[in-house]
Amino acid sequence: MAERLLELDGVSLAFGGLRCVSDLDLHVDEGEIVSVIGPNGAGKTTLFNLITGIYEPDEGDIRLAGESIVGLQPHQITRRGIARTFQTLRLFLNLTVKENVMTAAYGHTKAGIFRSMLRTPGMRREEREISELANQKLAFFGERLMGYRWNQPAYSLSYANRRRLEIARATATNPRLLLLDEPAAGMNPVETHEITELIGKLRTEGGYTILVIEHDMHVVEGISDRVIALDHGTKIAEGTFVEVATNQGVIEAYLGLGTAETK
Amino acid sequence: MSEWLPPETESPEEAVPTTGPAVGRDEWVAREGERRVSRAGWAGTVEERLRRVPWWAWLTLFVAAGSLMPLFESSGYVRLVGFNTVIYMMLALGLNLVVGWGGLLDLGYLAFFGVGSYVYAIFDSAKFGYHVPSILIIPAATIVGALVGLLVGLPSRRLSGDYLAIVTLFFLELFETVATNGNQIFGHDITGGSFGISTVFPLSFAGHTLAVQHNGIFAVSYYYLAIVMFLIVYVALFFVNNSRTGRAWRSLREDPLAAEVMGMPVNWLKLMSFATGAGVAALAGTISTALNASVYPLNFSPVVLITIYAMVILGGSGSQPGVVIGAFLVSVLLQVLQDPGQARVLFYLVIAFGVIAAYRVSVRLAIVAASTAVFGIAAHAIAASFHHSWVDGAHGGLAGVLANWVVVPEQLTPWVGQVAYLFLLVGMLCATQLRGRLRLVALPPTLYLAAFVWENEMIPNPGPARYIVLGLLLIVLMIVRPNGLLGERRVEIN
Numbered sequence: 001m002a003e004r005l006l007e008l009d010g011v012s013l014a015f016g017g018l019r020c021v022s023d024l025d026l027h028v029d030e031g032e033i034v035s036v037i038g039p040n041g042a043g044k045t046t047l048f049n050l051i052t053g054i055y056e057p058d059e060g061d062i063r064l065a066g067e068s069i070v071g072l073q074p075h076q077i078t079r080r081g082i083a084r085t086f087q088t089l090r091l092f093l094n095l096t097v098k099e100n101v102m103t104a105a106y107g108h109t110k111a112g113i114f115r116s117m118l119r120t121p122g123m124r125r126e127e128r129e130i131s132e133l134a135n136q137k138l139a140f141f142g143e144r145l146m147g148y149r150w151n152q153p154a155y156s157l158s159y160a161n162r163r164r165l166e167i168a169r170a171t172a173t174n175p176r177l178l179l180l181d182e183p184a185a186g187m188n189p190v191e192t193h194e195i196t197e198l199i200g201k202l203r204t205e206g207g208y209t210i211l212v213i214e215h216d217m218h219v220v221e222g223i224s225d226r227v228i229a230l231d232h233g234t235k236i237a238e239g240t241f242v243e244v245a246t247n248q249g250v251i252e253a254y255l256g257l258g259t260a261e262t263k
Numbered sequence: 264m265s266e267w268l269p270p271e272t273e274s275p276e277e278a279v280p281t282t283g284p285a286v287g288r289d290e291w292v293a294r295e296g297e298r299r300v301s302r303a304g305w306a307g308t309v310e311e312r313l314r315r316v317p318w319w320a321w322l323t324l325f326v327a328a329g330s331l332m333p334l335f336e337s338s339g340y341v342r343l344v345g346f347n348t349v350i351y352m353m354l355a356l357g358l359n360l361v362v363g364w365g366g367l368l369d370l371g372y373l374a375f376f377g378v379g380s381y382v383y384a385i386f387d388s389a390k391f392g393y394h395v396p397s398i399l400i401i402p403a404a405t406i407v408g409a410l411v412g413l414l415v416g417l418p419s420r421r422l423s424g425d426y427l428a429i430v431t432l433f434f435l436e437l438f439e440t441v442a443t444n445g446n447q448i449f450g451h452d453i454t455g456g457s458f459g460i461s462t463v464f465p466l467s468f469a470g471h472t473l474a475v476q477h478n479g480i481f482a483v484s485y486y487y488l489a490i491v492m493f494l495i496v497y498v499a500l501f502f503v504n505n506s507r508t509g510r511a512w513r514s515l516r517e518d519p520l521a522a523e524v525m526g527m528p529v530n531w532l533k534l535m536s537f538a539t540g541a542g543v544a545a546l547a548g549t550i551s552t553a554l555n556a557s558v559y560p561l562n563f564s565p566v567v568l569i570t571i572y573a574m575v576i577l578g579g580s581g582s583q584p585g586v587v588i589g590a591f592l593v594s595v596l597l598q599v600l601q602d603p604g605q606a607r608v609l610f611y612l613v614i615a616f617g618v619i620a621a622y623r624v625s626v627r628l629a630i631v632a633a634s635t636a637v638f639g640i641a642a643h644a645i646a647a648s649f650h651h652s653w654v655d656g657a658h659g660g661l662a663g664v665l666a667n668w669v670v671v672p673e674q675l676t677p678w679v680g681q682v683a684y685l686f687l688l689v690g691m692l693c694a695t696q697l698r699g700r701l702r703l704v705a706l707p708p709t710l711y712l713a714a715f716v717w718e719n720e721m722i723p724n725p726g727p728a729r730y731i732v733l734g735l736l737l738i739v740l741m742i743v744r745p746n747g748l749l750g751e752r753r754v755e756i757n
Contacts, residue, residue, distance in 0.1 A: 052524055078526035090521035092514040094753050102507075103514045107526025109507050113539060116506030117499040123506065130507065155754045173526050 003030040003065070005177055005209050006051070011060035013050060020046045021233040024060070028177065033203055033210045035220045037244070038230035039253055044213045045087055047230070048179050052084050053077040064177070079107040083175035085166040087182045087213070091154045098150040100165055101134040104172035137168045140206070141198075160191050171206060178202065180212040184219050196222040217245070229253065318501065321584065326494055330487065339481035346481070348594040349489040350551045353496050355574045355590040356583065357543030360500060363581035364509065365536030366516025368424060370568065371415060371431030374438035375541035377563040378411050379404045379548025381442065381454060384558040389462035390455065397466040401549045408545020409538040416537035420530045423519070435568065442560040459559035466553045475554055485554045492550065496543055501583060503539070512536050570597070573737055579750025588748055593733065600729030603722050610717055610732050614710065617739050627703060635707040639668040642711065646670040669711075669718050680720045687712040
């Protein structure tokens with residue numbers, strides 16, 4: 001069995017008495033693509049916020065490659081190898097496309113303010129490396145983010161390209177685990193198909209382990225090794241896509257009780 | 264792409280049959296060349312050429328032009344204004360770092376300028392008998408300024424927006440209070456109290472003293488020293504802006520949460536932004552104090568802070584060349600406006616531009632102009648028919664011409680001026696709130712009242728008047744260019 005990259009052990013979180021996530025066990029193995037599905041408000045994005053350290057769990061433990069990451073600040077968790085995208089895009093809109101990707105290299109670069117002021121040879125070498133890294137990450141998207149658009153502010157990009165840029169920025173932190181929050185939201189069928197291929201490519205060529213939240217079942221079917229269904233902050237089903245898609249509890253969660261019975 | 268092809272035609276690459284959608288094929292990019300907007304003709308060529316001029320060429324040109332100034336201008340006053348302008352430019356660069364890049368609303372910024380000034384004054388004045396060489400005290404004061412910035416940042420690092428503004432403004436007030444009462448801190452005199460320290464030594468390098476005055480005229484050496492420091496600060500900050508730290512600052516301005524999740528320690532970066540900006544301000548404080556040979560708590564009043572903010576906003580927050588030009592314009596304007604004659608010309612120009620900006624060149628503009636003129640002549644005639652002393656106040660130049668239009672009594676009864684002021688405010692409210700014909704009716708009396716108040720109330724008080732003109736100018740500019748003169752277009756929301 002592959003190494004357990006991410007493990008959640010009995011994680012619970014409540015906001016003022018409202019339980020968003022309760023007693024959740026979850027694991028992602030090295031090299032796996034795992035999808036998280038569930039109706040709106042099921043706690044999917046909260047799960048991502050817990051993993052990346054934006055929220056701290058009330059109970060339970062989160063481990064990355066065997067080490068607990070509970071209590072660390074988000075930037076420390078990112079440096080240990082978890083990167084994410086956001087469901088509501090959070091790009092640095094007034095920075096250029098390329099700068100957006102370059103910023104994410106902060107965690108694994110060193111030059112301080114004084115070295116930058118003096119532009120020491122070491123700092124310049126590092127800048128070249130960051131620039132090359134950004135080129136490489138952007139080139140991953142083929143023509144989509146190509147050419148002179150790199151020097152344009154990110155706000156000039158279309159919605160679909162902003163999603164792509166967010167993925168490029170996340171990969172520039174050199175992560176082991178990539179968390180994608182609804183990567184296909186707002187994309188047309190062709191682009192959705194493209195995203196499905198792209199996620200596969202991220203694993204094979206990029207070597208990332210991927211945990212993805214997705215509503216589009218075609219995408220989920222196309223990419224997932226394993227699917228986890230959440231509802232009201234608890235895991236209601238886990239298994240292959242077919243197993244989860246035919247699970248009685250999942251159908252009830254999505255369509256409501258009764259619909260499933262009359263089916 | 265060949266010219267005869269209509270844009271809809273697929274390019275040869277796209278005609279190649281593919282299985283399913285290929286990753287990353289993009290029509291937008293394929294037709295990128297056609298979309299580029301550029302002006303035709305020689306104007307477009309000039310624009311394109313100008314855009315290719317590198318930043319250091321502009322900087323060199325600017326500094327060279329500044330350095331030549333003393334050759335043409337022998338007046339000590341003008342040279343002193345030049346020196347102060349360069350100091351303002353440095354202050355604007357430092358504030359731009361904190362506000363324009365870091366996105367932190369730092370209203371205590373001026374206090375760090377004060378820290379630099381006082382450190383220099385305390386360790387280099389006859390008052391306390393210390394005489395630390397400039398080569399040591401300038402870097403030391405800069406570091407102390409940065410450290411104080413770090414200390415102020417520590418408790419406020421978790422704050423953002425309005426809360427940070429309140430805390431830092433409090434710090435500026437605290438600094439002023441401490442400086443004013445610093446002559447009795449535990450029985451020791453440290454800051455000289457409200458009289459400040461007025462026996463500061465000039466700069467000295469390797470035993471050679473840099474005299475402030477040369478044959479009774481302001482010595483140019485300080486001006487050149489300020490320019491060199493400005494140049495160093497500009498280049499250093501330019502390099503920082505294009506480093507990982509600068510990019511991180513700008514990303515935390517855009518979205519602190521995303522920056523944190525992308526691996527940037529947001530709290531630490533905020534502190535660094537605070538401290539670096541404070542260091543720049545302290546550096547500017549040292550040579551400014553050395554030149555003025557004195558330092559007073561009143562040098563650090565909120566008015567100066569607002570002036571620096573005006574420079575940064577006017578020039579375009581976030582843009583280095585922008586804030587430098589903003590500092591230049593505001594500093595020079597404030598000097599020019601000290602002369603009532605020049606202030607008057609500027610006042611009417613600003614109003615004229617404001618009205619033109621509102622109506623463009625149109626029939627309505629003509630109506631407003633004509634009715635304002637007629638309104639004025641009528642009012643003048645009515646006032647003159649009562650008593651000639653009612654219109655005898657002004658004479659000569661533009662004032663002489665205006666004297667046939669604006670009512671300027673020899674002695675204005677105080678309450679008349681106050682009532683006019685009140686009516687002006689009401690008129691301005693009406694003129695901005697009303698639309699269409701009603702505004703057309705409200706505007707001429709309002710404009711006339713503005714001229715009346717200006718001639719009778721503002722001209723005799725040039726102090727507040729120049730800030731009013733500056734404020735008006737800022738308002739007009741912000742309407743025309745909301746992001747400042749050289750500011751990039753920005754979006755605030757997703």
